[in-house]
Amino acid sequence: MDLTTLEEIRSLKYRYLRCVDLKRWDELAEVFTADAVANYGTRAVGEPIALTGRDEILGYLRENLGPEITTVHFAGHPEITVDGDTASGRWCFEDTVIAAEYRMLIRGAAYYEDTYRRCTDGAWRIASTGYERIYEYMHSLDDLPSLRFTTTRWTAPAAT
Numbered sequence: 001m002d003l004t005t006l007e008e009i010r011s012l013k014y015r016y017l018r019c020v021d022l023k024r025w026d027e028l029a030e031v032f033t034a035d036a037v038a039n040y041g042t043r044a045v046g047e048p049i050a051l052t053g054r055d056e057i058l059g060y061l062r063e064n065l066g067p068e069i070t071t072v073h074f075a076g077h078p079e080i081t082v083d084g085d086t087a088s089g090r091w092c093f094e095d096t097v098i099a100a101e102y103r104m105l106i107r108g109a110a111y112y113e114d115t116y117r118r119c120t121d122g123a124w125r126i127a128s129t130g131y132e133r134i135y136e137y138m139h140s141l142d143d144l145p146s147l148r149f150t151t152t153r154w155t156a157p158a159a160t
Contacts, residue, residue, distance in 0.1 A: 005082050008124050009116055013091060016126060017073040025062055029054060032126050033117055039130030042108070048132075070098040075112065085118040086127075093131070100141075108136035 012031055019028035032054040040049040051057045065071060075093040090111055097106040110131035117127045141147060 002082065005087070005124075006080055009080050009082075009087055009089060010078055012116065012124050012126065013075060013078070013089065013112075013114065016129075017075055017093075020061060020065065021071050021073055023065070023067060025058055028061070029058055030123075030125075032057060033119065036126055037128045037130075039128075041110070041130070041132035042136060068099070068101050070096075070100070072096045087116040087124070089114045089116065103141040105139045105141060106136065107139075109134045 016028065016031045019025070019031065034054050035052075036054050036057060038049070038051040038057045038060075040051075042049065049060065051060050073093055073095045075091040077092040078089055079091075080087060080089040090113055092109070092111055094109045095107070098104075099106065110133045112129060112131045114126055114130075115128045116124050118124050
């Protein structure tokens with residue numbers, strides 16, 4: 001197996017997660033193929049989310065994970081299979097979402113299922129991505145009166 005290809009795909013997935021967390025939408029656009037699809041199985045927003053095309057994926061993320069939402073994603077344990085200019089991967093991940101405006105903390109875990117394609121410029125990009133949660137829990141920040149967050153993104157409003 002080509003170790004350079006494996007490292008390129010690992011780097012691609014890590015870049016995807018970093019760009020989501022840091023709200024680097026223009027850079028995030030570069031990780032997807034134009035026809036990419038995303039299926040996010042999160043119960044926090046009700047029904048699973050199915051998105052088609054890079055523009056729709058980016059539009060959803062911009063609108064729903066804007067500057068008032070803090071996220072941190074950790075992914076590891078990749079299982080990557082390469083077949084020429086296509087590949088598939090599975091990733092264990094955990095995330096934390098802090099929705100200060102709604103006074104909510106969300107934690108969860110899942111396994112991403114991805115496909116990748118090497119494009120004409122030689123770069124690997126995500127052709128499909130998605131997950132179904134193993135677990136997800138939400139906790140009101142108001143239930144923890146002594147809780148204080150320190151972050152560069154927001155200041156938690158006082159409980160009312």
